[in-house]
Amino acid sequence: MADTKENVTPVYDDAALAAEYQAKRQAQIEEDFKEPFDPECILEVRHLRKCFPIKKTITGKVTRELVAVDDVSFKLKAGETLGIVGESGCGKTTTGRAILKLHQPTGGQIIFDGKDITNFDSKQMRDIRKEMQIIFQDPYSSLPPRDTVGGILSEPVEVHNIVPKDKVKDYVLELMDKCGLRDYYFERYPHEFSGGQRQRICIARALSVNPKLVICDEPVSALDVSIQAQIINLLKKLQREMNLAYVFISHDLSVVKFISDKILVMYLGAVMEFGSKEDIFKNPLHPYTKALFSAVPNPDPTAKTERIKLEGDIPSPANPPKGCRFHTRCPYAKEVCKHVTPEYKQYGEGHFAACHLLDEA
């Protein structure tokens, strides 16, 4: 009997495993919440969770939820850039919006500048808003068409009383100069500008209130390559000058690599891997990270890279696979991956990953 037992594949009780995992995670979350805030960090996100209701009963009780972001944690210091990468539908934009509280998080903590802002109401948020700003993906739809550039840039300055009223114009002109916009653009309307120039206006608008943190939600995806480079350089220059912290959300790995200090790889709402740029790019641990990097076309016709092929599509986030979320597409998936959710553990200094394969090695 004893001999055969070892050869039999272990039987997994999915429900029990899920309950165990939940209990374990709950304990971990409660423990982490008690920890004091890190004074060095401008932004600290702990176990962030965001669910959207997809089915409600007639009384308004939510019967089915889509977990868009599940257990995301990271720390960000002033002057640093965190890159969030992942395929569409992996929750990277929702993370960005939840940090700004454009979506109220379902669970977790957001600590900004030493304050826990998770449960701030809109009045309390108003003071925080000028400290954290966002740049959107599409510069064509994120500027008001009926206002001049001067008007667009002056409004936040006036609302937040950044400078005395009589100095607003000078302040805005200085800001425009900093962002590479000429002074006579002041009286022009957004439709007169190309995509790159509009994105500069968006950046100027975000920076007009002297923020400490800027969420860049795919700021260069809608732009051409030559314009992309201009905008990336501008973002880098402004970061150096104003000591900004960026959360840079993008699906373009080469752009993320160029601009980020730390990188967070997401898949179906969960963090797969987190670490410094060197760790992630030189020594990727998670098979998804490896596959993602090998899928990027290399602009060198002689280099023939070995590609890790991912079969199939991303599963629906409304119904994510059991166990490891990635197991349906993972080329190295084992039986254990189908049932047990891998733990998010540290593998080296500041390098985290969630994969069963790493434990075996």
Next chain:
Amino acid sequence: MSIFKKEKGSRNYLTNKEIKEIAKANAREMKRLEAYKNRKAEESEFLSQMKNPENILEIEDLHTSFFTEQGVVKAVNGVSYDVPKNAVVGVVGESGCGKSVTSMSVMRLIQGPTGQIVDGSIRFKAYDYKRDEKGNPISDASGEYEMEEKVYDIAKMPIHEIHRIRGKQIAMIFQEPMTSLNPVFTIGEQLDEVTFIHTPGATKEMAKAKSEEMLRLVGIIPENVYGAFPHELSGGMRQRVMIAMALAAEPRLIIADEPTTALDVTIQAQILDLLQDIKNKIDGSILLITHDLGVIAEMADYVVVMYAGKVIEKGTVYEIFQDPKHPYTIGLQKSKPTMNLDDGTDLYNIPGNVPNPINMPNYCYFKERCAMCTKKCSGDYPGMVQVSPTHFVACHLYDEENTNG
């Protein structure tokens, strides 16, 4: 009154008089071109000869313009390139450089009356039915149709004859798989339609068999997808269906217009592998249009670089990526952050923007953004200079080399 100084000589509006003049000139020109497009013509009028029999498509000095209220936009301004047999030709350029308009001209999908092919020729080697004087296919006694190789000049074809080529000989894969499938018909119905249109005497069973074969070819299990509606499929699957649809008529040339731009990297890798695979299976050529240099490097045999409606450089993929000549091509490659790039302080960037397409200057369009500009650049627009048997560049920097050597 503005207190800010405007750029000298810049007036960002048109006077009433100017608008009227433009409208009048446009109306005259559009009427002439529409009449030419809708004329009745004998087949001999649009038959032509290939310059090089190895090519399947030859575009020569193509001009496509849009007659807008602000003036004539020369979206394609004298473009020439060839697509050899069994090759992948990649066209790169920024948005608005005319790469899509060129391919739309080949398909004759330019939206009239504002958009018109003004001049030039597009020669395509088709494998078509023998036709009688009225243009109907000739069939022999047993009902079999005779086929022959003909060279059509697509630019001179009347628009009602284009169905001989469009969809059958040249198929197109569009950028947006979300919008290019009809939401009210099933995938099966849309795929069958291709066979019904392009194969005379096709039956329902034939069409279904063909559609299922095509779906299998692109890696889809037909049982799950044939009866499904487009909204039930993911972006990658829809793009596969689009490719299956393009293949259903067994085309000799596939135009893929940004086929992977709307897709994720991992799905993009799947689709690119599929295209490469299919090219080998169907014995055809692919004209790949994209702005992603990485995609071009992986897929293409020949590369055409376009800027502001003109071809500025063309050559084999090795020539363009390892020995780029035109300052724009060089800049484009340097400004792309690559995965292998080590930490530099700043990315190289090409300053400025693409010039206004309505009032193009006489000199080189890239002059204002160019870092290697010389006195000569203020002169005429540079002609194509041959640097190697397959490598051509339109830049004054290489004029001397040519005359000396």
